[in-house]
Amino acid sequence: MQDVLKHLGSDLEKGLTSDEVAKRQERFGSNELKSKPGKPAILRFFLQFHQPLLYVLLVAGAIKALLGEWVNAWVIWGVTLINAIIGFVQESKAESALAALASSIQTDATVIRDGQKVQVSSTELVPGDLVLLASGDKVPADLRLVQSRTLQVNESALTGESVAVEKLAQQTDEAPVLAPDTPLAERTNMTYAGSFVTFG
Structure with missing residues (x-):
């Protein structure tokens, strides 16, 4: 000792x-726990589109639009947008939970x-x-x-x-x-x- x-x-x-x-x-x-400064909300939202599967969906929507199948194109783009919104909301909640955890330790x-x-x-x-x-x-x-x-x-x-x-x-x-x-x-x-x- x-x-x-x-x-x-x-x-x-x-x-x-x-x-x-x-x-x-x-x-x-x-x-205290050091935390990295968070990314701006708009950047976090656009980063939700930075996924290979979403690239495929965006391209598929563009192809449908070029073929004149606007309903299918908008459905694909709508699904892509909804996916990005859900990802953004989940990431925001996770960041808030981490901030709350860090402050609860004090x-x-x-x-x-x-x-x-x-x-x-x-x-x-x-x-x-x-x-x-x-x-x-x-x-x-x-x-x-x-x-x-x-x-x-x-x-x-x-x-x-x-x-x-x-x-x-x-x-x-x-x-x-x-x-x-x-x-x-x-x-x-x-x-x-x-x-x-x-x-x-």
Whole structure:
């Protein structure tokens, strides 16, 4: 455990200093998911036509129009347009859902800085911060546990499992030192952003 604290340059009693937090915020930036700027709506709509099957339909509609079969041409073009509208709506909903997910991860966190408990936004957390968790808290970031007491965390948002998982900070017979290739869901000494503390 001391190796982890030493590696992160943190103190178990005092946490990080304000100066160190400022340096780390400058170095690492804010603790939030970075998202690419979205494409303009009109571009997203026209990109719906950028599919091989729709090319075939557009060409088939043009051929029907050249042959003077206007009803068939308009039906084909109408189907193509409806397909593009449906794709555009679905893509817009997906982008909105991702934005909502990103904003739902943000929460407040209690940390120890300069030897004092302080409330900060999860976006202000930096590597090495000592975060205090209690029953009912939303885990504000991926955390390595340094102390715990009967801690149980609901990770259903990540794993789909509705049963809370027991977490142990110390390496014991029940929680031996974990191999570096241990799957994330089996890392009992870690908690992950977006999960909830149910007990402990």
